[in-house]
Amino acid sequence: MTIVVILIPTVGKNGKYKVNHVNVNLLNDFVLTLFNILLLKILINVFKCSVTIQTMIGNRFRIALLQLNVGADRSKNVENAVSYINKAKSGGAQIVALSECFNSPYGTKFFNDYAENVPDGPSCQALSKAAKATNLYIIGGTIPERADGKLYNTCTIWNPQGQMIAKYRKMHLFDIDIPGRITFKESDSLSAGNELVMFNIGTVKFGIGICYDMRFEELAKLYRQQQCQVLVYPGAFNMTTGPMHWELLQRSRANDNQVFVCAISPARADRGYIAWGHSQVTDPWGKVLAKAGHEEEILYSDINVSECDDARQQIPIFAQRRVDIYNTVLNK
Numbered sequence: 001m002t003i004v005v006i007l008i009p010t011v012g013k014n015g016k017y018k019v020n021h022v023n024v025n026l027l028n029d030f031v032l033t034l035f036n037i038l039l040l041k042i043l044i045n046v047f048k049c050s051v052t053i054q055t056m057i058g059n060r061f062r063i064a065l066l067q068l069n070v071g072a073d074r075s076k077n078v079e080n081a082v083s084y085i086n087k088a089k090s091g092g093a094q095i096v097a098l099s100e101c102f103n104s105p106y107g108t109k110f111f112n113d114y115a116e117n118v119p120d121g122p123s124c125q126a127l128s129k130a131a132k133a134t135n136l137y138i139i140g141g142t143i144p145e146r147a148d149g150k151l152y153n154t155c156t157i158w159n160p161q162g163q164m165i166a167k168y169r170k171m172h173l174f175d176i177d178i179p180g181r182i183t184f185k186e187s188d189s190l191s192a193g194n195e196l197v198m199f200n201i202g203t204v205k206f207g208i209g210i211c212y213d214m215r216f217e218e219l220a221k222l223y224r225q226q227q228c229q230v231l232v233y234p235g236a237f238n239m240t241t242g243p244m245h246w247e248l249l250q251r252s253r254a255n256d257n258q259v260f261v262c263a264i265s266p267a268r269a270d271r272g273y274i275a276w277g278h279s280q281v282t283d284p285w286g287k288v289l290a291k292a293g294h295e296e297e298i299l300y301s302d303i304n305v306s307e308c309d310d311a312r313q314q315i316p317i318f319a320q321r322r323v324d325i326y327n328t329v330l331n332k
C-alpha cells in the first residue's frame with residue numbers, strides 16, 4: 001500500500017505545529033505505508049502536530065447499505081438515518097447509502113405531505129450536515145421532492161464537504177397491477193425524471209437508478225456504456241415482487257453489464273406497504289457478495305472495482321455484440 005501524504009505544516013496560535021491537509025491515497029505498496037505511518041507518528045508525537053486525514057477513494061472502498069425502519073414521523077426517520085450514518089462511519093465505511101423513501105412511508109397518499117425542496121428541505125440539510133460531520137460520501141436514498149408544482153421521487157448524493165454533487169429523479173414510475181396481490185400507481189402523484197445521473201467518487205464512476213428502474217436493462221446498459229462501474233438502486237420492493245425478482249434483477253443487471261450493483265431497501269414494516277428488505281451487493285460476475293435479512297441492519301461490503309476490468313476483459317461481450325445483425329433485423 002502506498003500512502004501519498006501531502007503535508008502543509010504551519011505553526012498554530014499556541015506555538016504548536018499544525019498540519020492543515022493530509023491527503024492519504026491508498027495504493028499497493030506495504031513498505032511505503034509503514035514509512036508514511038512512521039512519518040505521521042513522528043509529526044504527531046515529536047512536533048505535536050494536529051492531523052486531519054482525508055481518505056481518497058481508490059479502486060477499493062467499503063460501502064455501507066443502511067436498511068432502516070421507516071415510520072410515520074419524518075424527523076425520527078431522519079434522526080435514525082443520521083445515527084446509522086455515524087455507526088457506519090465507526091464500521092469503517094467510506095460511502096453510505098440509504099433506501100428509497102428513507103424519510104417517509106412509501107405510498108402515493110404520503111408523497112405530497114412529506115415532499116420537500118431539494119436541497120433546502122430538512123432531510124437534505126440533515127444529510128449535508130451528516131456527510132460533513134462524518135467525512136463520508138452519502139448516497140441519500142430517496143425523498144419525495146417538490147419542484148415546479150410537481151412531485152418527484154429523488155435521490156441526492158453528498159460529498160464529505162456537505163455539498164450535493166448530484167440529484168437523480170426516478171425515471172420509470174412504479175405502475176403495476178397484479179390482481180389480488182399488488183396494485184400500485186406512482187404516476188397518480190409523481191412525475192418521472194428524464195435524466196441519467198452519473199458521478200465520480202475518487203476514481204470510481206457510479207450510476208443511479210431507483211427501485212423499479214432496475215427492471216429496465218436499457219438504463220443499466222447506458223450507464224455501462226458511459227463507463228460506470230457501480231450502479232446504486234435505492235429501492236423498496238414488496239412481499240409479492242420481492243421474492244420473485246429482487247435478487248434476480250440485480251444479478252441480471254450486474255452480469256449483463258459487468259458492474260457492481262448495490263440495492264438498498266427499508267427494513268420490513270409490519271403494516272402499510274411492506275418492504276421486502278434483503279439489501280444486496282452483487283459483483284460484476286453476478287455473484288451476490290453480501291445480502292441483508294429483513295430487519296434493520298447495516299450491510300457492509302468491500303468493493304474492488306478492478307474486478308469490473310477482469311470481467312470485461314475475460315468475457316468481452318461489449319466488444320462482441322452483433323449490432324450489424326441486430327440492426328438489420330430491426331430495420332426490416
Ligand SMILES: NC(=O)CCC(=O)C(=O)O
Binds near residue numbers: 211212213236
Ligand atoms: N418502489 C418501487 O419502485 C417498487 C418496485 C417493485 O416492487 C417492483 O416489483 O418492481
